[in-house]
Every structure is written in C-alpha cells, then in structure tokens.
Amino acid sequence: MPDNNLVQRLLDGDKRALARVISKIEREDPETTEIVAGIYQKTGDAMTIGFTGPPGVGKSSIIAKLVKLYRSEDKRVGIVSVDPSSPFSKGAILGDRIRLSDHFLDPGVFIRSMGSRGHLGGLAGGARRAALAMEAAGMDVVLYETVGVGQGEVEVASAADTVVLALQPGAGDSVQALKAGVMEIADVFCINKSDHPRSKAAASEVRSILEIGYELDPHPWFPPIVMTRGDTGEGVEELKETIEKHRAHLKQSGQFEKRRRSALRDLVVTWAADRLQREMRHRLGSEDTELMERVYSRELDPISASERIFKAVGDAATRDTDFG
C-alpha cells in the first residue's frame, strides 16, 4: 500500500512529498502503479516544454531566465533535468546545476535531476512520470532539459507540448543537430550567444536547412528562430512568447490533442517495456542462468531464449494478482 498521506501531501503542493514521490516512481518502486493512479486525475493542465541541444550551448542559462519570467507571472515551474550517468560526472561537472541555483530556494520552483541509469528507455519513462508528479503538485509549467543530441534525448524532450532546440553559433552545431535527426522535432529554434560574431550566419544556416525540409514536407508551422543571450536574458522574453504562439497554433490546428495522446500512448508502451526488461534481467540473473549458459555455448540462439523468457514473464504477469 502506498502512503496515502504522501499522495495527499503532494496534491497539496508539498515539495518534500513531491521529491519522495518522484524518487519512488522514477525507480519503478512497486507503489508506482498506485501512486500514479492517485495523482493522474490532477494532471494535464500544465504547459510542458522540452529543451534540447548539444552540451555547452547554454540551455541552463536560458532556462534560468525563462523561469524568472514565469515566476514574475506567479506561475509555478517544475524542471526535469536529464543528466547522463557518468562516474566522472558525480560531483565533477556542476556547471549546469550551478546556473539553476538562483531558483533553488524559490518555493515556486522545483528542480529534479535524473541520471540515465545506463538506459534511455527507462530514462524517458522516468522523466515522464516525474513530470506527472510535478503537474499533480500544482506546477503550471514543466520543463524537460536534456543534454545531448542523440535520439534518446529527443525521446525525452518530445514528450513536451513544445520542443525548443538550442544551438550556438560556430562549432558546426546546426549540422550536428541535423545529422543526429533532431531538427525535425524542434518547434522553436533558439540561437544562444547572440552576441557572437557568427550568430547571424548560424541563424541563416538553420533557416536554409529548415527550408529544404519544408519543401520536402510543407506543414502549417515553420519553426521560428529566436536569438537569445543566456547571460543577459536578451531575447528570452521573445522566446517565451514564441513558445506561447506555438502552443496557440497547436490548439487551433487540433495538433495539441494529437500530441498529448501520442505522449500518453508512449507512456503506456514504455512502462510495460521497462517492466519486462527489469523482470527479464532479474530472471537472467537467477533462475534462467542455465538458459543463458546454453546461449553462451551457442547451443540455443538468443532470440529463441528471449521468446521463452518473454513467455515465462507474461505467464507470471497473467497469474499475478497484484496488478490490474
């Protein structure tokens, strides 16, 4: 049984209860099912924004400035920040966190850093569940911040209503983003460090790449490019307005409902897949080690082994009365 009191305290907006709930549902604690069932009705009203882009472009500085703007409107803001799990990063790389520290003591801001636990499937699901908890705790805006331009990071950011891709002038970042297949998920582009001599060149480079894509597949929203300065906050107001324009466009075009549904579908699918992986790894570490020995010795192929364990787990799930 989950601590009903804990869920109630979260719904009342208690930040410590929120932190404890996120810890539980992030690591797929057995209480997750009941906790999510208890909070889900209170979700769906927050505005969600995904922030992605290569490391070092200054995402955290922009987010810090953006949060300030939302706070001046008295909106409560939750941030799910996805950090790679690296033995090196344990305490060593604190730059991004420090930039957000302006808001650490603000009761209207809640920041949660998540490690990738070596698995992006699990990461995407965990980040989304954390965002649900933040919404239920009364956050008006939930921001996903992801570091990197890989497809996995994209998966996390794409759960949001609006995805902002931050780039910086020079360093070939726009081409990097293009190569990693990230550009097509961006609703709004943000060229940070707009005081850089090459910032205009970067913007037109991005624009021409977007135009090629647009010719191949015209759609009603052409992603605007906003020039910002994370250090001074220049352009961040415009970025905020652009995000709102995109949101209005989604609602007018009926895309909003579609996106939200797709994000929920992903949540449903990834939860089960994560659960299956967890249970399979558990089995492979105990009762099914003999099966794996046969795989190692080339006696049994890995796909057949997988099908057998899949069945066994499915069988157990069907008999299991804890769920459903």
Place this chain on the structure above:
Amino acid sequence: MPDNNLVQRLLDGDKRALARVISKIEREDPETTEIVAGIYQKTGDAMTIGFTGPPGVGKSSIIAKLVKLYRSEDKRVGIVSVDPSSPFSKGAILGDRIRLSDHFLDPGVFIRSMGSRGHLGGLAGGARRAALAMEAAGMDVVLYETVGVGQGEVEVASAADTVVLALQPGAGDSVQALKAGVMEIADVFCINKSDHPRSKAAASEVRSILEIGYELDPHPWFPPIVMTRGDTGEGVEELKETIEKHRAHLKQSGQFEKRRRSALRDLVVTWAADRLQREMRHRLGSEDTELMERVYSRELDPISASERIFKAVGDAATRDTDFG
C-alpha cells in the same frame, strides 16, 4: 517458414543473401526467430569494434583506412553504420557514405546503413542482429559505426569487444563526450585531424579527464590515446595495433568472456522488449483504442492501462504456439 536456401546462401558468404537476411531480421520479420536460429552457431568468431564520437570528427575516413589495412591481410569486413532517421537525411547528407565508397565494390567488404526508425531500443537490437548475420556470412571483423554521443548510440557501440571513441581537436568535443557519459565506455581514444594545431592539447585534455576517472576507479586497462589523420591514414596502423592490444588484454584478464556474455544478455532482453512494444503499439492502434480513450479522458491512469495490455500480450504469448 524461412527460405532455407537463403540462410544456406548466407552461410556460403553470398552478399545478396546477407543483404536480404539483414533486411528481414532488422525489421523483426516473423522469420527472424528461425533465421537467427539457423545462423547463430556460425557466429562468435569475428572481432567486433564499436566506433563512436560526435558527428564531423572523421570517423568514416578512419574506418575506410582501417578497412584497407584489414583487407591487405585478406580479412573480410562488415560495417553496421547507424544513421539517424531524418526526413532531411534522405539523400541529402551523403558525406559519410561517400567516404566509404572506396570499398563499395570490394567483395570482401559489406556495408549496411541502418535508420533509427525513431526508436533506439529497436535500433540497438537491429544493429546487433545485423552483426550476427555478417559474422555468419564469414566476416572476420565487424565494425559498428554510430553517429552522435548520446546514450543510445553508446548502447549500440557497447555491443562490441572494443569501443573506439573518436574526437577532434578544438570544439570542446572531449568535454561534450564527457558530459554525455560516453568516455567511460571507450577502450581506445582516437584524436583525429592530428595535424590540427590544437591536437596535442586535446590529447592531454582527454588524458587528464581519464586520470580523474582512473583515480576514482582504478582498473587494469588505461585507455590509450592514438593520434590519427583520416585523410592520409597516418596513425591508423597504430590504432589497429592498439585495438588488438586491447583485445589481447581482454582475453588475458577474462574480461572478454564477460563482455560477450553481457552483450548476449542484452540481445535477449532487448528482443523481447522490442517485441512487446511492437505488439502493444499494434493493440493500441486497434482493439485497445477504447482503453486509451479512458486514459485520454483521465478516467484510467496510463500505468494501470499499461499493466492491463502487458498482461493481455503476455497471455497471448503464452497461448501462442508459433514460438518456443
């Protein structure tokens, strides 16, 4: 029933049969189980190398030169190149492919590009199955080439015996890789464009980062840093020898067996997870749309919905006589 003739032709080294098999098992064709069962015994002898690193550092040029060296020893080489699925990349970005074109006509080289199909779990599994097929077709060396520094790309590369992380001087790439949690999976570092004025600085930057990690967690293999030039081939011979040294180290220390086992375990787990996701998406698109309507309307939470569909799929798998 799979085309037994097709499997036989693959085992005989027929490249067209290999291409067809990869197409089938990559997209999880129903024949996959039987095809993999038919080829698995002929796998396990190839040397596998993962090549990762940020886009634009010249991985493909180094790989092209490395392939030349293996070919001069009459070794057959398979390359699994992972490209992001981007509507922009369809025909637009051919740089990397062109650099590999030296080997397109060589009968001892087989190159396969894979799109990410928007899902990295599926990608990692597909790439590994493709590598199995290449091994069974007689490739002595299988190279995974991944674009990007995200965790997902890491997952693909980490299936290999030896992982090479390619970086270039300047552009803060080493720090990017560090932030993305990639450095700890590298067995060998390759600083490409060694003629660049900042190449020595880049090497010492990497070395000092590695030393910090080493102090936290000392292990018997300290990743060597090799300086290369993809354009002239300088240093690629040394890179090849370093990869062989790493392989010898793995075998002496007993790590080789451990890595291979871990890669097979991942293959077993991801296959089932991919299959579950596929079946769930299929259901959500047809019979369970009503269930999803209840999720959209906030009547039923997504985790409970997921558990129900998971059970239904597991139930079907248990009744299913096609597998096992």
